[in-house]
Amino acid sequence: MNNTIIKLTPEVPVDMTLAYTEGKPVGRGQMMFSTVDGRVLYVPEAGGREIQRRLNDLRIKVGDRVLIRQSVDYSGAGREVSWEVYRAKVGVGAQADGSFVVPAQPGADVASPAPVPADRIRPGVPNTISTDHHSPLEHSGRSLLMRQEAQMLLDVLASCQAYAKQCYPDITADDVRACVLATYGSKNK
Numbered sequence: 001m002n003n004t005i006i007k008l009t010p011e012v013p014v015d016m017t018l019a020y021t022e023g024k025p026v027g028r029g030q031m032m033f034s035t036v037d038g039r040v041l042y043v044p045e046a047g048g049r050e051i052q053r054r055l056n057d058l059r060i061k062v063g064d065r066v067l068i069r070q071s072v073d074y075s076g077a078g079r080e081v082s083w084e085v086y087r088a089k090v091g092v093g094a095q096a097d098g099s100f101v102v103p104a105q106p107g108a109d110v111a112s113p114a115p116v117p118a119d120r121i122r123p124g125v126p127n128t129i130s131t132d133h134h135s136p137l138e139h140s141g142r143s144l145l146m147r148q149e150a151q152m153l154l155d156v157l158a159s160c161q162a163y164a165k166q167c168y169p170d171i172t173a174d175d176v177r178a179c180v181l182a183t184y185g186s187k188n189k
Helices: 045-057 141-167 173-187
Strands: 014-017 024-027 030-034 040-044 065-073 080-088
Touching (some): 040 045, 045 065, 045 080, 141 173
Antiparallel strands (some): 030 040, 065 080
16 A cells, blocks of 8 residues: 555546545544545545535445545635535446456446436536547546546636626626636646
């Protein structure tokens, strides 16, 4: 076990396979989640309870792959942090629980992920990260990361456009888009 600490970047999902579906309180208002590969995620206790609730809602079991995303909303009076959990698409090959997944035959009835309760659905936020309808070559780690980053950028753009429409009605959607892309571009240099 390497005990690497998972560092979260707001709005960027982190792919992990949890060793336990319940977090462990570790003091100083923190809760720890361990992964099967020895990494650990520390979150505030309130966030840990929210993650546990979402894991239960999705019926996540030990060994299931999940994506956990810290979401930060600045639209209110202050900064509001929430935690989102998605069931990750099962990949072909060896699994954490020792099983081996083979590709489904075309037209086969494949089980879908557990539904997300209606009170947990937020408009514009995916409830699972799906890679359906893409060739298997697109599922390298880099392409999946690029797709997730593009989805995150679209979420940020939509949020900024809604904010601008509410607070700055004279600013056009193209101006907001240019601002977001300029900010994103300078962040990645």
